[in-house]
Amino acid sequence: MKEIERNCKKRLFLNWFVQALVFVITGLSLVPLFFILFYLTKQGIGSVNWSFLTHLPRPVGESGGGVLNAIIGTLIIASLSTIMAIPIGVTAGIYLAEKKTGKLVHLLRLSTDILQSTPSIVLGVIAYLWIVKPAQSFSAFSGSVALAMMMLPTIVSSTEETLKLIPYTLKEASLALGVPYYRTVLKVILPSGISGILTGTLLGIARIAGETAPLLFTAFGSPYLNFNLFKPMNALPLVIFNYASSPYLEWWRQAWGASFILIVMVLCFNLLAKWGASKWKIKF
Amino acid sequence: MEDKILITEKLYAYYGEHCVLKDVNLEIPKFKITAIMGPSGCGKTTLLRCFNRLHELSPGGRIEGQIWLGKTNLLSLNPIMVRRKIGMVFQRPNPFPTMSIYDNVIAGYKLNGIKIKREEADQIVETSLKKAALWNEVKDFLHRKGTFLSGGQQQRLCIARALAMHPEALLLDEPTSALDPKSTAHIEELIIELKDSVTIVIVTHNIGQAGRVADYTAFLYLGELVEFGPTERLFTAPKDKRTEEYLSGKFG
Amino acid sequence: MKDIKTDRRDIFFHKVLALASWVVVCLVLGILITLILSSLPIFKAAGLGFLFHKVWDPVNHRFGAMPFLAGTLLTSFLALVFSLPFSLAIALFLGEYFYQGAIASFFQSATELLAGIPSVIYGLWGIFVLVPLVRKLEMKLGILPYGVGIFTASLILSIMIIPYAASIAREVISLVPTELKEAAYGLGATRWEVIKHIIIPYARSGIFAGILLSLGRAIGETMAVTMVIGNNNQFPTSIFAPGNTMASVIANEFTEATSNIYLSALIGIALLLFLVTTVVNIIGRYIIKRLSVKK
């Protein structure tokens, strides 16, 4: 009897110990997060002011100057990628959800899986070889192509997942009214899934907005405000990278400022996605 | 003899290799209510889905034999045209979640891209909802989403949606199995009122329901049409042993 | 006549769907073919030796990918080792101890936030916060205080992959059938015993898959690593030495590649990177898919 009791105590102690360990380690893992957010806010807020947001970069040595061109560049490049990725991604997603089996379905699944796992720097290399090299010029357009390729798998899979959840009875209801298949998909299925697709797209934008590697040898960066898609264009991540690797104190400060703006942008897209997911939710 | 609207001759239906309906010969009279009964899995839903050619959209779905819609061969028509002529209401209410009540009623026009004038649409919505006995309950919030209605109301909305297309026949697949007794009674009354203007085929598991609403009853067993006749006759003096056993609750 | 029109439109619609799918498939094929074709010159010049040579000296046209292969393997493995206890703890915490409620959603949001921080910001933080810390550590240890290097890169990487690994591990743990766990609890097992005897054995292959997927992540990660690894093309001699990974050498040198053969060598490394991450990911995903089907 005593033996069992002692054993029981040991087991309970071990259980308690492991639980404590799990809790402590989990808590510890958040330390870097707070560390990073703390620095970002501390260093970032100090550098962000109205003129930082509304001025162009100044040459080395002059103080002041801002990142207006990078903010606009990031917005332009991200929108262009979204415009390119959505039609193909959503259409391919519909194909996956509607067909379910077949040779092309398997190929498409494999391709999106591969694209999802392809390192972003490789996509940068590809955009360079496909667009920059033949055109002999860095360009915002080539950067958008690289980012669009990154975004594509997110959109395909969020479209597929969303459409799969739509009850089959809805499709039947439409077909039974004599609505052709293509109209059923476009006017009944797609509108019912629009919230999921939008959410997926917003998450995709949040993911690419902070990407640097694919832009290094495509959009390349530029100190000027540029709206020409076929010329080099600046972007916030590029500014952060370039300034951080420079030897100038003033630029380091601006790198923190740019990071703060970037993280706020990314967070906004994430929050928008979360908010949209609940706001646009459709009750079946 | 009264007119027949839907006639099947030697109808066979398959899912892949699996034969679900065998040699069904059935004549459904016009402007009457016909009930289709039988144990679960005997092919009732499949029969309905043959009438509006939804069956051929299921994976492996295939039909052999003849179906006549009045004097025309239904299988030679374009399926889309058939479905516009024959409405269907499903087991579970399925209003379109993205559309308002108003738009749900005229969904058949909207989704098919058929242009109608605003006044005409208003008219169709009002008469269809009135026919479906839903008008008084929803007339004040026609522009709210259809999915906010109760289950019974949703089902009547689906009936209105089907009626709006002025179908020649209305197929109802266990329309009350997901509803409470009150909504069920409501829909049964509605069905009886409708039979002056449209032929109704109703699948039901509920013997009482068939007795209350149906003029004719067909009894299916394992994909075969066992017996068909006036409901009263079939219930009081079934000719086949299997019908008798089913009616006395032996199986199903 | 209208009927024929709708039929034609349906066929056209199907063709459009299939076309978009082919575009995606061809995109991936195009990536592979482009990488192979553009790296042909280096493989013609150096053969497979390109992969095994330890010297990377563009000025003298000597290209060996070994230093970067080694750098990548070292940083990724170290990062995995550093992050494993943390991701497992988070996964157990969110998957077993607190799978719902306020604490769960707080940690959920926190890890999502951690995953959402752009890698260039990790790099910036690494340069200005982590590097000085590592330098202090190196001085204490009495080794050359670079600050930057493989060790620092691994630290950053491990922070970056924790949320990713934890979310996979959590998903895998949630696949363990509740009946199994309840049966064990019913026999009087403590939570730790359930974890040890039911959850971990059941989820073992899934956890392995999660490790593979995180490895794939770490191998392909570019910016943060580039910013703190020290960009040294020598074969790494110690984990504190500055080095380069496959991704970071491309990021650093691609725009400087003046000769065709130099560019081709970098593209050869990109091809290698693409193949390695693809294989690692496909195996990982395959295991997880099989596991979900089993459930």
Ligand SMILES: Nc1ncnc2c1ncn2[C@@H]1O[C@H](COP(=O)(O)OP(=O)(O)OP(=O)(O)O)[C@@H](O)[C@H]1O
């Ligand atoms: N999509 C399908 N694929 C293959 N077989 C099917 C499919 N749908 C139904 N079946 C089979 O066809 C047979 C008839 O099905 P059906 O749905 O017509 O039965 P039912 O009489 O409507 O039954 P219930 O009363 O349960 O609704 C059943 O044996 C069923 O297994």
Ligand SMILES: [Mg+2]
């Ligand atoms: Mg049925």
